Structure formats: structure tokens, C-alpha cells
Amino acid sequence: xxxxxxxxxxxxxxxxxxxxxxxxxxxxxxxxxxxxxxxxxxxxxxxxxxxxxxxxxxxxxxxxxxxxxxxxxxxxxxxxxxxxxxxxxxxxxxxxxxxxxxxxxxxxxxxxxxxxxxxxxxxxxxxxxxxxxxxxxxxxxxxxxxxxxxxxxxxxxxxxxxxxxxxxxxxxxxxxxxxxxxxxxxxxxxxxxxxxxxxxxxxxxxxxxxxxxxxxxxxxxxxxxxxxxxxxxxxxxxxxxxxxxxxxxxxxxxxxxxxxxxx
Numbered sequence: 435x436x437x438x439x440x441x442x443x444x445x446x447x448x449x450x451x452x453x454x455x456x457x458x459x460x461x462x463x464x465x466x467x468x469x470x471x472x473x474x475x476x477x478x479x480x481x482x483x484x485x486x487x488x489x490x491x492x493x494x495x496x497x498x499x500x501x502x503x504x505x506x507x508x509x510x511x512x513x514x515x516x517x518x519x520x521x522x523x524x525x526x527x528x529x530x531x532x533x534x535x536x537x538x539x540x541x542x543x544x545x546x547x548x549x550x551x552x553x554x555x556x557x558x559x560x561x562x563x564x565x566x567x568x569x570x571x572x573x574x575x576x577x578x579x580x581x582x583x584x585x586x587x588x589x590x591x592x593x594x595x596x597x598x599x600x601x602x603x604x605x606x607x608x609x610x611x612x613x614x615x616x617x618x619x620x621x622x623x624x625x626x627x628x629x630x631x632x633x634x635x636x637x638x639x640x641x642x643x644x645x646x647x648x649x650x651x652x653x654x655x656x657x658x659x660x661x662x663x664x665x666x667x668x669x670x671x672x673x674x675x676x677x678x679x680x681x682x683x684x685x686x687x688x689x690x691x692x693x694x695x696x697x
Contacts, residue, residue: 443476444657447492449535450484453508457596459498459532461641465650466494473662475654484508488515490522493657497535499597499639505534505543505551512538512554519556528632528656529556532642533597536627536635537561543599557628557635558604564620567598571680572616572638574626579608581631585655588648590614591626592676593638601637603628610636615680632656645673 448463463479470477482488484507488495500508512519523529531539540559543551572595576587591611601619603609609619610627618626618637627636634653636642643650647669655661 443478444470444493444654445478445480445491446470446494447480447482447488447496449482449488449495449497450508450511451481451498453484453504454498454500454535456501456504457499457533457639457641459496459535459639459641462498462530462532462643462650463494463496465641465643465647466496466654469647469650469664470654470658472664473654475658475661484511486511488512488518490518490525492522493527494653495519495522495527495529497529497531497538499533499535501534502545505538508534509538509551509553513552516554516556519554523556523632526632526657528653529634530643530653531633531635533595533637533639536637537599537601539633539635540601557630557633558607559601559628559635561599561601563598564600565598567596568617568620568637569596570594570616571676572618572626573614573677573680574611574616574618574638575614576611577608577629579629581608581629582652583655584660585648585652588646588652590677591636591638591642591646591649592673592680593636593640593642593645595637596639597637599637601628610634640676644669645676647673 467477538553539556544562546563609625610629647666
């Protein structure tokens with residue numbers, strides 16, 4: 435966020451982990467902290483418990499996925515702390531929101547029974563319940579967008595999706611990427627997630643930053659400035675294996691759906 439970050443700890447905030455921690459998204463915070471420390475950049479993990487106000491003093495805000503009732507509780511706290519998060523973002527903080535967290539940074543979630551869960555409205559997007567549930571490997575080609583910063587877009591992103599939402603982005607919101615395999619936003623646009631200046635929303639679990647170290651490094655660079663490269667041999671081997679599995683499954687699904695459509 436500021437030029438003296440290398441002399442002070444970057445604060446990685448894990449928001450409401452007991453509510454938004456169903457799918458292992460805590461790992462995203464751990465990955466960021468460790469990849470900072472490997473570069474000798476001081477970093478600390480700050481957990482914000484449910485019921486506590488979200489401070490404006492964090493450098494990265496991480497929202498994970500959760501089930502319906504915990505999401506409702508998380509949404510209330512996020513709405514109450516919207517001003518703090520917006521203030522932090524204006525001052526250079528980054529936001530990573532995954533699955534349920536992604537839905538809650540938008541305006542609202544419209545359930546199948548007509549109930550409306552109001553989000554915090556940080557990003558212009560809306561989610562509706564849909565069917566069938568989107569479950570399986572998800573692969574996306576990142577958008578070529580200036581929001582990535584000097585490092586540019588990472589290579590193809592891989593993760594595991596498990597959601598019933600159909601997310602529609604506002605007209606001025608860019609997608610995180612184009613779906614190569616899987617469902618992604620599921621609204622018929624062929625897109626996955628959203629990307630704005632220092633804000634990422636995505637349906638990628640895994641956790642996403644463990645499976646995509648280049649994505650983790652973009653977030654670190656957003657708040658720390660220039661960063662040195664790391665030896666990511668093992669991480670890239672994992673990424674390549676899951677990318678291959680996701681692509682194969684995507685092709686198989688495409689072929690199966692085509693055959694069913696033809697009768």
C-alpha cells in the first residue's frame with residue numbers, strides 16, 4: 435500500500451473464517467503470508483472473527499465460501515463494515531473474494547424461494563440461484579486487463595467450483611477470465627469471476643492461490659510493489675496436473691452434452 439511496506443508487515447486479513455471457511459479458503463491467506471516471507475517481506479495473518487467489525491487497517495481482505503445460514507450472518511457484518519473496506523481499498527488494499535464471499539461483495543443474492551440476501555455492494559454484480567449446481571474442475575483464461583498491473587495477466591487459472599449461483603456482472607465490471615472448462619459465473623456469458631483495480635471475485639476453490647501461484651503474486655505485487663520471482667516448481671507441477679484434469683473433464687462434458695442434445 436505504501437513505499438515503506440518492506441519495512442513493516444503486510445497484514446493479510448482472513449475475514450470471518452468460522453462463517454466463510456467451508457471450502458478450505460483459509461489456505462489463500464496462508465499462501466500469501468508464506469510467499470511474502472519467502473521474499474523476506476514481513477507479513478502477518480490477521481483473523482477477524484464473526485461479530486467483530488472489519489478494520490480499515492488491513493492490506494489484503496480475504497473472503498471465503500460458506501453455506502446459506504453462515505453467509506447470511508457474514509453478510510450483515512460485511513454490510514456494517516462496508517465503509518471501512520472501501521476506505522482501505524482507496525488507500526491501496528486488495529480484496530480476494532471466493533464463492534460465497536464473491537457473491538456477498540455484490541449487491542444481492544436472490545434465492546430460489548424469492549428470499550433476497552443483501553450484499554455489501556462493493557462491486558456492481560448480482561447473483562441468482564440456479565440449477566443445476568455447478569460442481570467440478572473449472573479452468574479460465576484470465577482477461578487481458580490493465581487491472582493486473584505491471585506483471586500482466588497470469589496464465590490459465592484452475593480451481594474447483596461448487597455453487598448454485600448465477601452471477602451477472604454490471605456493465606462496467608470486467609470478468610476475471612473466460613471459461614475454458616466448467617461453469618464459472620454460470621449466467622450464459624461464458625465468463626468466470628470479476629476483476630477490478632485490486633479486487634478479485636471468483637468461484638475457484640482449491641484453494642485458488644495454492645493452485646495458481648502467479649495469481650497470488652499479482653495480489654502481493656498490488657500491495658507490496660516490485661517483488662522478486664520465486665522458485666515455484668512444485669506449485670506449477672500441481673497447477674499443470676489440475677489444469678490437465680480440468681481441461682479433460684471439460685472436453686468430456688462438452689462431448690457428452692453434445693451427444694445428449696442430438697438424442
